Structures are given as C-alpha cells and as structure tokens.
C-alpha cells in the first residue's frame with residue numbers, strides 16, 4: 001500500500017559512561033583482539049546505577065521534536081520499541097510520555113469525540129524494533145493522515161548482561177533514539193516501503209528471562225535465566241539469510257535493483273554479519289555505513305544511531321535511496337527503503 005510517510009525529525013542519545021574492550025579484559029577471560037576480529041566492537045556506552053534508559057529516550061525525543069518543530073501537544077502516538085523495558089507495566093511509552101509532558105487526559109472534562117487522544121504503547125521486535133516501528137507508523141498514517149507519531153527506541157541491554165558470560169556480554173550496549181513520523185511537514189527521509197517478518201520456531205536462539213513464565217517469590221535470588229542468552233553461531237547464520245532475503249524481497253517489490261541503493265545501513269550487531277550480507281547482496285563496500293565499533297549492539301536503537309551519524313557526516317544526499325535492514329530475537333527481521 002502506498003502511504004505518505006516521512007521522518008521529519010531525528011535524535012539519539014547515549015549514556016556518557018563507557019565500557020571498552022580493555023575494561024572487559026579486566027573482568028573476564030576475553031581480549032580486545034578477539035572482540036575486534038570477531039565482531040568489530042571496541043566500545044559500548046552503558047547506563048550508570050543512578051540512570052535509566054528513559055532519561056536518554058527523553059533527550060532523544062526532545063531533539064527529534066525540536067528538529068521537526070513539533071510541540072508535545074501535537075503528538076498523537078508515542079510508540080516505543082524495546083526488549084528491555086524498565087518495568088513490565090506501565091509501558092515505557094507511558095513512562096516517557098510523562099517525562100515529556102504529553103497528556104490527553106483532562107480529568108472530568110468531556111473530550112471532544114473528534115479529537116485524537118494520545119496513543120501510547122510498547123512493542124517488542126527486539127533488534128528489528130526500528131524497522132517494525134516504521135511499518136507501524138505507516139499503518140497509523142494510513143488510518144489517519146493527521147497523525148504525528150513519535151517513534152522511540154530505548155534499549156538498556158547492560159541491565160540484562162551476565163558479565164560472567166563472555167559469549168554475550170561483550171556484544172551489547174545501551175542507547176535511545178527517536179524520530180517524528182508524519183504524512184505532512186518537512187521531510188528528512190521519505191519512507192518508501194517496509195517489509196517485515198518473523199519466525200517463532202527460532203524463539204530459543206536469543207532469550208531474556210525475568211518474565212512471568214517462572215514462579216518467583218520475594219527473597220528468591222536471581223538466576224542466570226534473568227540475563228540474555230544466545231546461540232551466537234546459529235543467530236549469525238539466520239541473520240545473514242534473513243537480512244539478505246528481506247532486502248531482496250523489498251527491492252523486487254519496488255522494481256529496484258541493488259545498484260539503485262546509495263547507502264546501506266544494517267542492524268549494528270557484528271561487522272562480519274554486515275559484511276556477509278553486503279557480499280551476498282552484491283553491494284559495494286563504500287555504500288555501507290557502520291558505527292558499531294563505538295556502541296556495540298544497541299538492539300532496536302542501532303539503525304537510528306547509525307543514521308544519526310551518517311547524517312552528521314553528510315552521507316544522505318538529496319534524491320538518494322537508503323536500504324535499512326535488521327534482525328533480532330524472536331526471530332524477527334525487516335527491511336525498509338528510504339529516500340532522502
């Protein structure tokens with residue numbers, strides 16, 4: 001379906017505190033050399049004990065709203081992509097809405113039947129969250145062309161890292177991103193099309209516990225199940241296959257070839273995964289943007305974080321096409337086509 005959908009403001013925010021490969025060498029049996037050659041990651045940003053990722057989501061949202069020249073009262077939808085919410089309930093979106101001063105409840109006053117109330121909810125597509133969010137935004141805009149959507153990605157993976165497990169804890173970092181999506185107004189990027197998918201048969205490949213599947217009582221100690229666990233090698237294979245297939249499908253659907261793509265931004269999980277997808281798609285190296293060496297895998301935020309830096313470097317030229325692709329727990333995946 002052809003939906004007029006564009007990004008009119010974008011912001012990202014990461015914690016100041018960093019965790020370098022050298023820091024990790026001091027607390028576990030790993031090495032800078034192993035991490036860099038196997039993943040490309042050199043550093044990650046993580047929240048400190050007195051911080052929460054919603055603080056950073058707030059900052060990212062303010063930047064996106066400022067750029068789009070949108071005031072809090074104009075926001076109709078606040079959607080948060082996260083697999084690491086601060087609480088099971090309330091949602092991150094309600095927590096962030098309160099911080100931003102968004103409100104549609106006017107006490108006992110009758111709300112006009114024609115006014116759009118604020119819609120707030122979280123969704124969990126793990127690392128594919130941003131691309132899933134673009135499709136959700138398109139769906140809301142198809143229902144209401146006046147919708148002003150604040151799409152946030154807020155991930156705090158460090159609070160679900162088992163720093164005794166070197167196979168996962170060297171990979172992830174914390175970060176938040178935000179963008180304003182509308183059918184009208186100034187466009188930084190047009191969202192031309194999105195394609196998303198999932199397969200629950202692979203649900204056990206990446207898992208974060210701490211939900212309601214296990215009975216717990218006050219005083220119980222935390223088990224390993226609370227932390228992120230991953231079958232890395234199998235995820236690697238499925239990630240390459242999923243991102244390649246979904247990207248080709250999206251290009252084909254839009255009568256485009258790989259040669260029509262000017263910039264390629266994949267979920268920033270592992271340089272070797274991105275390189276494998278690039279090679280299979282037949283894209284040239286200079287079309288690929290990465291910044292995972294500075295942030296690690298920031299799950300749903302990683303594409304927004306890369307887009308923000310690519311923009312700072314002037315890599316989005318008017319009229320050019322960008323292909324985004326992501327992959328994550330579920331398993332979930334998706335690709336999006338933007339023009340700038």
Ligand code: UT7
Nearest residue numbers: 029030031034038127166167170232233235236269270328
């Ligand atoms: O965003 C969600 C999606 N997640 C991903 O995309 C992650 C996908 N998977 C990967 O990126 C890679 O599979 C990893 C980076 C997780 C692992 O890389 P790998 O090349 O697949 O390594 P491996 O799991 O095959 O392990 C090779 C060796 C093992 O030692 P042995 O059994 O060969 O003696 C591991 O124990 O490397 C060892 N190892 C480490 N050594 C030093 C695993 N982690 C570490 C470490 N430091 N941090």
